[in-house]
């Protein structure tokens with residue numbers, strides 16, 4: 001596994017840095033216009049930001065936008081902090097706004113209790129709690145993403161709607177960087193079961209797994225040399241090959 005267990009930043013494509021830990025990823029994408037932050041980990045990951053920016057030869061003043069793939073706690077932790085310190089707008093799909101604005105969660109398809117038979121789920125929850133996930137500050141104003149659209153922020157990502165994990169889940173295709181950031185619509189390590197390989201998130205974490213399976217069709221059409229996922233190592237190769245594996249694995 002290339003990703004440092006202690007959370008050292010790693011360049012995963014030219015101008016793209018992966019931050020986070022074995023438990024969850026967040027990313028920086030840089031171009032001449034500045035830096036876009038994609039997802040925001042947990043509050044305890046704050047120390048990763050400056051070393052990550054340094055890998056790109058940048059500083060916090062270069063951050064122009066924070067993009068959220070979805071509104072779950074483990075992807076929102078530092079959004080309020082970066083918004084305040086860098087005066088960077090936070091972009092989010094309106095269907096996930098209640099999650100981030102008010103902390104209001106929609107019921108997932110299956111309860112978390114079932115997931116607790118897996119050791120991996122305990123380890124994940126313990127890690128997130130130790131990293132302050134339950135103290136994630138709310139972001140009360142976000143800019144609405146309107147997929148399909150291309151955002152005029154560093155990297156100029158194309159935004160696509162890939163619901164299922166949450167109603168407002170989106171993916172970002174950074175064509176010039178050859179990278180697509182797909183959040184929890186497709187992951188390569190399941191934080192609840194520990195299973196590795198391309199797959200959709202577990203039923204206990206999804207609003208609709210059937211819808212998540214359907215969204216794979218959108219991911220299949222992305223143009224990218226690498227898929228950067230919410231949980232697990234990067235997938236290098238055709239997005240269609242990752243989608244084929246996720247389809248054969250099905251719903252867990």
Ligand SMILES: [Zn+2]
Pocket residue numbers: 024072074075184230231
């Ligand atoms: Zn997640």
